[in-house]
Amino acid sequence: MNTNNQTKAIYTILAWTISGLIFFPILWTAITSFKTEAEAISSSPSLFMFEWTLENYSDVLARSPYFEHFWNSIVISVGSSLVGLLIAIPAAWSMAFVQTKRTKNLLMWMLSTKMLPPVGVLIPIYLLFRDTGLLDTKLGLVIVMTLINLPIMVWMLYTYFKEIPHEILEAARMDGASIKDEIFHVLLPIALPGIASTMLLNVILAWNEAFWTLILTAANAAPLTAFIASYSSPEGLFYAKLSAASVMAIVPILILGWFSQKQLVRGLSFGAVK
Amino acid sequence: MATTHSRTLAKLMLLPSVSLLLIWMIVPLCMTLYFSFLDYNLLMPGDNAFIGLMNYEFFLTDPAFIESFFNTLLLVLGVLFITIGGGIGLAILLDQAIWGRNYVRIMVLAPFFVMPTVSALVWKNMFMNPVNGLFAHFAEFIGVTPVDFFAEMPLLSIIIIVSWQWLPFAALILLTAIQSLDREQLEAAELDGAGPFSKFIYIVVPHLSRAVTAVILIETIFLLSIFAEILVTTSGGPGYASTNITYLIYTQSLLQFDVGGGSAGGIVAVIIANIVAIFLMRLIGKNLEG
Known part of the structure; x- marks a missing residue:
């Protein structure tokens, strides 16, 4: 002992x-x-x-529009996660419940789009955004964040949906439930925890994304990642203010992250580890 | 067995995701490919003449490309090495019976949620600054000359920062994997007289291979396109000492406005990523999804 x-x-x-x-x-x-x-x-x-x-x-708040950046971060991360869910849920449902020979290849292909380096599409996206007026807008960033996180969302939802027993759906079907009932009254309630974790993880990923958010924003749509980057220019006597700004940028997501640590493992490992 | 009706529906439900990803992949990529054959600079409006493979020739023979290619390689491999090595150690430690394990977990996990711009600036100024940084204070305290991290070892400094960000992720995934290890198997091995070392090599390591694969895959995806950490610390310098391919193409496209050259670089980056991807997909094809 x-x-x-x-x-x-x-x-x-x-x-x-x-x-x-x-x-x-x-x-x-x-x-x-x-x-x-x-x-x-x-x-x-x-x-x-x-x-x-x-x-x-108080200095940081007086010197820069912190709350505007904060709001931009919220709109971009929550907005892109919600739009992403709308697109990803049907796809994941379909792959989990109507498995075909191609399902695995399709999943792999989706994952492979994540491997496309952002610089490979940097110039066209930048020029397209410039010409359509999407540069430095929240809408533009919501679109980009949705697309870059879509493969992760589909994968993550797929691993959750696959664990739902098919018998439940068959039983519902026997009782004469339509596909619509099946989705809204049977599937969604069971799948809600998985959907919530997917949402949470994507909010975190989009909140911390620092390639597109830095390149596609200037003043209007800059989220907190870009706000903090503006502290990189002056050297010297500003450590305390840098720290205060940093704390304000990371605390919300740190708390969210601590709550969702278990889902994080599962989501980011594409179901390889549970 | 699914009915024809639900099969059609299933396809319809896949359509938005698949078509969006397809468009997102193909349209900009074709545009990049097209631009890469043009003499196209945003500062010099001209007829954007077709110049064949000249952009590629310039990009590939540029010494900056060679240097940033090896920097990219070092950055990815260095961070993978540190985070997986450290992650396995941490995972084994956190798997032991300890007091306050939840608090330990929360502390270890925290850096993962810190946005790249914050962690890079905090490390650069408050720790690695040669005059006011904590490391410099400590060096003076023990009586050695402080190191000017970003001037003397820029790439290594960035590797340290990025490893700090990714160590929690590796540790957490590996810890989850270790916890799913079959305890009875370990006990049986112990009864058969296996020591801690052989238990580790013959039982723990094979069990972890799947999780390690996942960590390598996911980290590589993100590490190949490290950008913010370089932008706010060294801006790629001194010279090209800490420029990776992503950063090189960014400077060419958006700082020098060389659309043609930047596009050629983008296509080269895509090809490199594809080579890595094929290799990784083989790896996970074997290890994931059984």
């Missing part, structure tokens, strides 16, 4: 140390966001013993 507890203690200390180190940059950013700029670059940095201040947060 005693040696058991001893090994447990050693493993506990080891695990807490390593995970603490991994988490440290985030913790340090959070702490720095409450320091003065002078304190933030002090050569004898302090973890807790300093004068805590909220002025960085």
